Amino acid sequence: MDFLGIGKLIKPSDITLGGCAPTGQDDDSKVLLFETPLHGCGSALQMSENLLIYNFVLTHNPTPSGDEPIVKTNSATVHIECQYLRFHNVSSKALSPTRIPFVATKMSEERLAFSLKLMTDNWRFARPSNVYFFGDTLNIEASVLYNYGPLRVFVDYCVASLVPEANEPPIYGVIENHGCLMDSKQTHSNSKFLARVQNDKLYFQLKSFRFAQQEQGPIFLTCMLRAIAVPAAVDAENKACSFSDNRWTSADGNDEVCSCCDTTCSLRKGRALKGSEHQDVVTVGPVVFKEYRLTSDVPSDQTTINGMISH
DSSP, rough: OOOOSSSOOOOOOGEETTTTTTOOEEEETTTEOOOOOOOTTTTTEESSSSSEEEEEEEEEOOOOOOOOOOOSOEEEEEEEEEESOOOOOOOOOOOTOOOOOHHHHHHTTOEEEEEEEEETTSSSSSSSSSETTTTTEEEEEEEEEEEOOOOEEEEEEEEEEEETTTSOEEEEEEEETTEEETTTHHHHOOOOOOSSTTTTTEEEEOEEEEEETSSEEEEEEEEEEEEEETSSSSSSOOOOEEEEEEEEEEETSSGGGGGTTTSOOOOOOOOOTTEEEEEEEEEEEEEEOOOOSGGGGGGGGOOOOEEEEEE
16 A cells, blocks of 8 residues: 555555554555444544534554664655544435435535545555556546435536636636536547446546646646436436547447537536536546656557647
8 A cells, every 4th residue: 555655555554544563465556454333442533513423533653664673754644534424314204216305405405415526546545645657547537425315416517727716727627518517528538438337437547738838736626517317318407528539428338428529518508417417527636647667568559639748
């Protein structure tokens, strides 16, 4: 596990979760696993109006290697929160999948939780480091947590920027036009949505890039995530489309909804939300891109598009 983000793996015995040792290890992903009851391993419970929050502390205390009397890294702690919605629909009556009552919709607006996460290569875990080298691929998971359902999540738009607010230039539109992954067409990269496997999750891959005037450093990805009731059909405003082999394809299998990606995909003026739709803006970052340490490792297919460099 590259806990410190410096390219060096730590010893599993040097890291604890509230005093508890790791319970397992994924050698392929270089990830340590911890398993504990919510009230275990020194957790502390907090409550907000809508959430139960269990706080944990992950501690790294480096020890000397072998017989060497020295260590080369400092101790470090990371605070971890596990958040759970406090309220659930416990009605004995079956929920109708064809509509959501106004009261339930209004309350659910406060109880939906959208998430955007960097994932490991096998998509099993959140990636422990935010550092990438040019030429790497970012695996990104968009998801929605809800107390009723089912819901299907989409990425309406995503922009890359140098600041988290995404309100200062330069800004690069990665996903636009209600779910069209423009990066795959504009830079001829293999950025793409993966075929959907769960309604409440959507995976997409993004090739590493930098702004033309930026040698290396952090980039923030700000996305509008939208969730719709599953009975609602995938349409021009709720879709996930990638460009490959000179055509647009849908992560949900119905490619015809992507035919508007080269024009305008809005069906309604003003984009007022339907009662069965929910949305929120989520930012992931900072994501740090660095040059390869060895020049022989630097990919040669480098293209500049609209002030961007994509590898």
